[in-house]
Amino acid sequence: MKNIKRALRMHRIFVTQELKRMMEYKGDFIVGIIGFLLGQFFNIMFLWIIFSQIPSLMGWTLNQIVFIYGFSLIPKGLDHLLFDNLWSIGHFTVAKGDFDKYLTRPIDTLFHVMVEKLQIDALGELLMGIALICVTLPQLAIEWGIVKILLALLVIPFATLIYTGIKIATAAIAFWTKRSGNITYMFYMVNDFAKYPSTIYNRGVRAIITYVIPFAFTAFYPANYILTGENPWFNIGLTVLISLIIMVIGICIWNIGIKAYESAGS
Amino acid sequence: MIYVENLKKEFKKSIKEPGLKGSIKSFFKPDNEIITAVDDISFHVPRGEVLGFIGPNGAGKSTVIKMLTGILTPTSGRCEINGQIPYKNRKNYVKEIGVVFGQRTQLWWDLALRETYTVLKEIYEVDDVQYKKRMAFLNEVLELDSFITSPVRTLSLGQRMRADIAASLLHSPKVLFLDEPTIGLDVVVKDNIRKAIKAINQNENTTVILTTHDLQDVENLCSRIVMIDKGRKVFDGDISELKKKFGQSREMKFVPVDFNVVESLNYAKTFNLSDDDVQVESDGHKVNVRFNSDKVSVEKMLNYTLSEIHVKDISVSDADIEEIIKGIYRSEVEV
Numbered sequence: 167m168k169n170i171k172r173a174l175r176m177h178r179i180f181v182t183q184e185l186k187r188m189m190e191y192k193g194d195f196i197v198g199i200i201g202f203l204l205g206q207f208f209n210i211m212f213l214w215i216i217f218s219q220i221p222s223l224m225g226w227t228l229n230q231i232v233f234i235y236g237f238s239l240i241p242k243g244l245d246h247l248l249f250d251n252l253w254s255i256g257h258f259t260v261a262k263g264d265f266d267k268y269l270t271r272p273i274d275t276l277f278h279v280m281v282e283k284l285q286i287d288a289l290g291e292l293l294m295g296i297a298l299i300c301v302t303l304p305q306l307a308i309e310w311g312i313v314k315i316l317l318a319l320l321v322i323p324f325a326t327l328i329y330t331g332i333k334i335a336t337a338a339i340a341f342w343t344k345r346s347g348n349i350t351y352m353f354y355m356v357n358d359f360a361k362y363p364s365t366i367y368n369r370g371v372r373a374i375i376t377y378v379i380p381f382a383f384t385a386f387y388p389a390n391y392i393l394t395g396e397n398p399w400f401n402i403g404l405t406v407l408i409s410l411i412i413m414v415i416g417i418c419i420w421n422i423g424i425k426a427y428e429s430a431g432s
Numbered sequence: 433m434i435y436v437e438n439l440k441k442e443f444k445k446s447i448k449e450p451g452l453k454g455s456i457k458s459f460f461k462p463d464n465e466i467i468t469a470v471d472d473i474s475f476h477v478p479r480g481e482v483l484g485f486i487g488p489n490g491a492g493k494s495t496v497i498k499m500l501t502g503i504l505t506p507t508s509g510r511c512e513i514n515g516q517i518p519y520k521n522r523k524n525y526v527k528e529i530g531v532v533f534g535q536r537t538q539l540w541w542d543l544a545l546r547e548t549y550t551v552l553k554e555i556y557e558v559d560d561v562q563y564k565k566r567m568a569f570l571n572e573v574l575e576l577d578s579f580i581t582s583p584v585r586t587l588s589l590g591q592r593m594r595a596d597i598a599a600s601l602l603h604s605p606k607v608l609f610l611d612e613p614t615i616g617l618d619v620v621v622k623d624n625i626r627k628a629i630k631a632i633n634q635n636e637n638t639t640v641i642l643t644t645h646d647l648q649d650v651e652n653l654c655s656r657i658v659m660i661d662k663g664r665k666v667f668d669g670d671i672s673e674l675k676k677k678f679g680q681s682r683e684m685k686f687v688p689v690d691f692n693v694v695e696s697l698n699y700a701k702t703f704n705l706s707d708d709d710v711q712v713e714s715d716g717h718k719v720n721v722r723f724n725s726d727k728v729s730v731e732k733m734l735n736y737t738l739s740e741i742h743v744k745d746i747s748v749s750d751a752d753i754e755e756i757i758k759g760i761y762r763s764e765v766e767v
């Protein structure tokens with residue numbers, strides 16, 4: 167209990183500092199968000215153009231697909247907002263020996279790295295996701311019950327942790343290889359598939375994004391449950407289970423990796 | 433306080449052939465070369481001592497510090513500080529130590545300096561009363577006041593170094609590790625930092641281990657020196673011992689009346705000395721002769737010089753510690 171209180175306090179301190187820092191770099195922040203929104207705009211235009219030619223894609227309507235797309239941005243945006251600092255570990259922190267400083271401080275290194283920075287650019291993703299959900303929701307005739315509302319809210323943090331866990335695991339590889347940014351990036355390429363209904367892909371791709379790099383659980387499966395109410399055990403239950411497994415694997419790799427960390431000669 | 437026994441650290445360096453083929457080959461069958469950065473080093477430091485770690489570039493000084501601070505796990509051997517093993521129970525251990533690497537900062541680049549201390553206050557769980565007292569003290573010895581509201585990225589190197597040292601002392605550590613704390617600084621700032629280190633050591637009986645290139649640091653601060661070269665310990669003792677051990681080295685300086693006749697002097701041949709025992713340097717104005725007074729007496733050297741040429745001025749002195757250490761590196765004396 168004392169540990170949790172302390173962790174929350176540390177988190178608050180870092181967030182406060184990050185917000186102060188951001189106020190200094192307002193320009194960067196605004197440019198980042200505008201860039202992101204433009205990119206999203208073109209994605210949606212693209213979907214819209216395709217759907218103006220065909221009324222439905224393998225049984226999915228435009229509204230459903232946009233809903234899934236919007237939902238996919240929420241866990242992705244949350245992870246991006248809160249834990250983006252993990253990216254830098256594999257890109258340069260370990261290679262340059264800058265990881266030393268985390269090891270000389272009396273708090274858990276992973277916790278320290280995760281809460282140290284806020285990536286405010288991610289607000290663009292989150293706002294976009296919320297907007298797409300809000301626009302499509304009234305037209306989707308979803309049956310809402312108290313269980314569904316609770317499950318829909320519960321699944322979001324777990325879907326977020328799938329991203330975070332994969333980032334932890336791939337960043338930690340840098341403790342052995344010095345750099346692992348490319349590996350993290352490779353995994354992330356796959357996540358674009360998760361923005362669309364997995365059933366439109368062939369079996370191979372579907373198996374990969376379900377069982378190998380399970381990004382389908384960050385978006386399609388939970389969204390599918392919300393849309394159809396089908397298979398809560400698979401769509402929601404497995405999302406929770408998989409996210410916990412990935413986090414445990416990530417944390418293990420991290421903790422073993424620290425022992426292999428070699429710093430850098432100067 | 434600090435016990436180090438047979439400490440050893442090896443690094444694997446993969447040798448990669450150039451090009452894509454090399455990359456692929458080294459991925460599947462890495463060709464590793466093993467570098468022994470620290471080779472069987474032992475020493476013991478009592479509480480309150482200031483120990484200077486010296487040695488040429490790449491000797492293994494930073495690697496020793498990284499093992500003592502829990503950053504690196506030793507390949508073999510052990511170290512124990514304050515009854516704790518650094519790389520086991522790391523979180524608990526680091527509460528009692530302060531660490532500064534002169535070459536990099538532990539401060540948050542974009543924060544105002546004052547803010548980075550408030551973050552560290554939380555990390556080290558320093559209470560409010562203690563924090564106030566501590567900041568007042570650190571302000572006094574390190575003179576942080578004039579830049580404490582500036583963002584860290586705008587500080588000069590000297591200011592940043594003082595700020596980093598203050599950061600390492602915020603939680604009143606029992607042991608302070610300083611890796612090159614004066615590197616790249618001008619004389620005034622160096623002096624300022626030395627005074628601060630001395631003050632901390634004297635006021636709080638903090639044990640200090642510092643590495644340096646600057647022998648002035650050693651002469652001013654350290655009660656004891658450990659010298660390492662190529663990962664091995666080559667000397668352990670105080671400065672007077674170092675001078676005694678290697679200090680037969682003397683320096684004779686003279687200004688000749690006529691430079692052309694200097695060539696006629698041949699100390700090596702006259703006294704049958706090896707190249708290590710006598711070196712002659714000249715800057716076109718003064719002549720500098722370093723020699724080993726165990727092999728040839730000061731009197732003989734003076735007599736010979738004065739009998740061969742006319743001089744305007746001549747003097748003989750102990751070689752300073754810098755010269756002694758250069759001499760040791762040059763000949764790689766094994767002790």
Ligand SMILES: Nc1ncnc2c1ncn2[C@@H]1O[C@H](COP(=O)(O)OP(=O)(O)O)[C@@H](O)[C@H]1O
Pocket residue numbers: 428429430431432443444445467468469487488489490491492493494495496
């Ligand atoms: N992280 C590392 N990986 C590989 N080799 C290293 C690493 N750190 C240091 N070395 C090597 O170990 C030797 C000692 O380095 P170091 O301890 O930094 O020396 P010093 O601090 O005395 O200049 C050097 O040969 C250096 O290249």
Ligand SMILES: [Mg+2]
Pocket residue numbers: 432493494495611
């Ligand atoms: Mg060094």
